[in-house]
Amino acid sequence: MKALVKQGHGLGMEGVVLADLPKPVPKENEVLIKVMACGICGTDLHIIADEYAHTPPIVLGHEFTGVIEACGGAVKGLETGDQVIVNNINGCGSCHYCRQGDYQMCLEKASIGINLNGGMAEYVTAPGDHVFKVPDAMKGSDIPALSEPVACCVRAVIDHTDIKPGDTVLVTGPGAIGQICAQLAKLCGAYVIVSGTKVDEARLELAKRLGADATASDAARLAEMVRQRTEYGVDVVLECSGAAPALNQAFELVRKEGQVTQVGVFGKPVMVDLDKMWKKEIRYRSGFATGASSWEKLQKIYAMNALNLEALISTRMPLENYKEAFAMVERKEGYKVFLVP
Numbered sequence: 552m553k554a555l556v557k558q559g560h561g562l563g564m565e566g567v568v569l570a571d572l573p574k575p576v577p578k579e580n581e582v583l584i585k586v587m588a589c590g591i592c593g594t595d596l597h598i599i600a601d602e603y604a605h606t607p608p609i610v611l612g613h614e615f616t617g618v619i620e621a622c623g624g625a626v627k628g629l630e631t632g633d634q635v636i637v638n639n640i641n642g643c644g645s646c647h648y649c650r651q652g653d654y655q656m657c658l659e660k661a662s663i664g665i666n667l668n669g670g671m672a673e674y675v676t677a678p679g680d681h682v683f684k685v686p687d688a689m690k691g692s693d694i695p696a697l698s699e700p701v702a703c704c705v706r707a708v709i710d711h712t713d714i715k716p717g718d719t720v721l722v723t724g725p726g727a728i729g730q731i732c733a734q735l736a737k738l739c740g741a742y743v744i745v746s747g748t749k750v751d752e753a754r755l756e757l758a759k760r761l762g763a764d765a766t767a768s769d770a771a772r773l774a775e776m777v778r779q780r781t782e783y784g785v786d787v788v789l790e791c792s793g794a795a796p797a798l799n800q801a802f803e804l805v806r807k808e809g810q811v812t813q814v815g816v817f818g819k820p821v822m823v824d825l826d827k828m829w830k831k832e833i834r835y836r837s838g839f840a841t842g843a844s845s846w847e848k849l850q851k852i853y854a855m856n857a858l859n860l861e862a863l864i865s866t867r868m869p870l871e872n873y874k875e876a877f878a879m880v881e882r883k884e885g886y887k888v889f890l891v892p
């Protein structure tokens with residue numbers, strides 16, 4: 552089968568090749584999935600640049616959907632022909648974190664597309680207890696390949712942030728993650744402001760189309776907007792930009808006793824005024840990857856058919872065109888690029 556393999560360390564994009572691998576055989580507890588589409592994630596770029604721990608040689612790709620072609624004998628509740636999504640993080644199964652479904656915190660975790668062969672291939676295997684059927688309304692569509700990023704947003708926004716109807720929520724950063732978080736905050740009943748910079752005009756336009764109540768592309772305008780809208784500042788900031796100035800502005804614009812949740816990745820230490828956090832008694836949390844509860848809630852939200860995800864898929868490209876596809880992601884063009892094997 553065709554598969555996109557990262558061969559080793561220190562080679563960058565040169566070390567990523569389209570290889571011909573044997574079709575994987577599912578173990579007793581696994582299913583074999585014929586991949587429909589696999590999204591390219593920022594993490595994949597970090598893996599290729601050796602900036603994110605991984606175990607080459609490895610087939611890349613942790614954001615995928617596909618149809619089950621074979622089930623191991625011990626797999627329950629799934630059958631051939633089911634379209635599925637996959638919680639890509641496997642844990643040891645017996646530690647404190649695994650027992651509560653937080654496999655992403657397990658000290659011995661191994662993730663599909665990072666430590667185990669992933670979805671940028673014609674076929675991938677996954678343990679049956681990490682595999683979920685897509686709801687009927689989404690069957691046949693490749694949009695569920697966005698499920699892993701959506702589940703990350705569910706972790707941060709629904710599991711770890713307390714949003715009440717009528718709250719004002721500021722989402723900083725209108726990329727794919729920010730667009731999903733803004734939609735989730737709307738589902739919680741909030742008034743949602745999405746902010747970005749001058750280069751984000753088109754993204755902010757999309758945020759509005761997808762339900763955001765207001766947008767701002769410069770800091771002064773945003774501060775003014777928050778002053779007009781709220782008495783004390785915003786109730787919640789969802790930091791999705793991974794940019795230090797946005798985080799500092801979050802501490803500025805959030806009200807006393809408000810919440811700041813980090814969804815974006817800064818990639819390096821950043822300077823923030825923690826005394827501001829102390830004085831305002833800001834509740835700071837983060838969402839890292841996904842836990843079992845994120846996937847459970849994701850399925851319930853999917854069943855409501857309340858998210859517009861199609862607008863976030865900018866391009867679908869054949870797996871063979873991976874170089875062009877990765878270059879697009881590198882240039883931060885559009886939102887999500889899907890590779891189709």
Ligand SMILES: [Zn+2]
Nearest residue numbers: 592594614699
């Ligand atoms: Zn990802």
Ligand SMILES: [Zn+2]
Nearest residue numbers: 643646649657
């Ligand atoms: Zn564990």
